[in-house]
Amino acid sequence: MMLETFKKEVLPLKNKLFRFAYSILGDHDLSMDVVQETMMKVWEKQQDFMEIRNPEAWCMTLTRNFAVDKLRSKYYKTLELEEGHDRESDGQSPYQKIESENTIELIQKIVDRLPQKQRETFHMRDVEGYSYQEISEITGYSIPDVKVCIFRARKEIRAKLTKLKTHELEKSRSAS
Amino acid sequence: MNSKKAEVLLEKYFNGETDLQEELELKEFFDSKGSSHPDADYFNYLRDKKEVTLPDQDFDEKILTLINETPAKAKVRSISRSYWYVAASLALLISVSIIFKNRIIKESTPQPVMVQVDTFDDPEKAFEETKKALLFLSSKLNESSEYATKFSKFEQSQEVVKQN
Known part of the structure; x- marks a missing residue:
């Protein structure tokens, strides 16, 4: 070359x-x-x-x-x-620990806590826009495995984000 | 894309059923929509992540300097392995040729056949000839035994001389 x-x-x-x-x-x-x-x-x-x-x-x-x-x-x-x-052993829950940070950072924290397999497949698909086939070739995981990992990652991020937002909302209500 | 279609696509997206084109449409929808939708932060995160760049501004320069210091490795083709393949093929070829050659020679060369052939047609004549041959043999044996007797006499006389 x-x-x-x-x-x-x-x-x-x-x-x-x-x-x-x-x-x-x-x-x-x-x-x-x-x-x-x-x-x-x-x-x-x-x-x-x-x-x-x-x-x-x-x-x-x-x-x-x-x-x-x-x-x-x-x-x-x-x-x-x-x-x-990414440690959670200081007595604070992950939600308490990150509630003061902005939402994008919160999502990053949630992503950081995903299993490695989910993190990398989710990144390749949803950030970089690779096809399932390409992700499979790069990682060596089977296509069904890749699909499952991405599905779980999306669900997990959305669920935790929703939970976090609900927690913040309840907190602000109780403060007022 | 309207909000209704976006909701349908979102449902598909979180069930892992969207293709790349639909996912692109969703991202574009949230880019134009702003942050009023509950899932807007999620898609803003994806957009922000895509914009992250390598923090080192001098990266290219550093890499090119390193490259100049590092000669590219020529692709090493396993010559020794190739030789083994050639040698093995030749050995196989030679063995097969030898086997075939031997088989062909064996098939083309007439094999000696053990056949008993009578030398006489008349059995009486054959008997006479055999008798003659055996008599000749016995006469020769007698001659040799005469010589042997003479020789033993000579040995006996030699012994007598030694004793005296």
Whole structure:
């Protein structure tokens, strides 16, 4: 692959790859590392790149593999403990903890608490607009599995958001 | 899209029954509708997420610098494995050829047949000839036994000389 091809076809994927890595890791720095690792891997394997039918899906798969590796790594677990990432053990319910934040952030918190499989499939479908077939190719999950994960994620987000809003409404009523 | 159609699509969406086109229509509906609908926040979240960009502005520059420092790996084709395939194919081909060649030679070469052929037509004549051959053999045996007797006498006399 010539440098020009790399600049034209791979570099523009950086934001999409970053969002995808972030949907799995929930950490900016680690997600940036993953994008960098993906880019370097693509450059190293440029002979393969020329033969790949869907280069974008290939890059997404590489990103996913790097992100999942990081997720399983000791480093990430340590980071999670140090920063209290998504933890609910400080006596507060998730709703109490996040009620002061704006709704978009609240949804993000709900998404962060979804299982990894649901998070990544939901992100690919509802944020990036991939087909079930593409998601299946990128993740290696079967199409029915992908559909179920996305269905559950949507239901969960909507249900928790509704519950949270009801909770806020009741609180404001009792205050007045 | 009107609100009624949007409600139908929303129901389908949350049941996982919408296709990509319908999902796009829903997103466009909420983009134009504003935040009055209860599900507007959900779709605003999806829109916001799509707009997230990599925070590092110098990312491209960093990657291109790294690329310049890293030579691309040439695709390694397993030559040794290819050689094995060729060698195995040749061995198979040679074995099959040898087996076929042997079979063809075996089929084309007449095999020796053990046949008992009589040398005499008259049994009386055959008997006479056999008798003659056996007499000749016995006379030769007698001659050799005479020599053996002479030899034993010589040995006995030798023993006598040694003793004296």
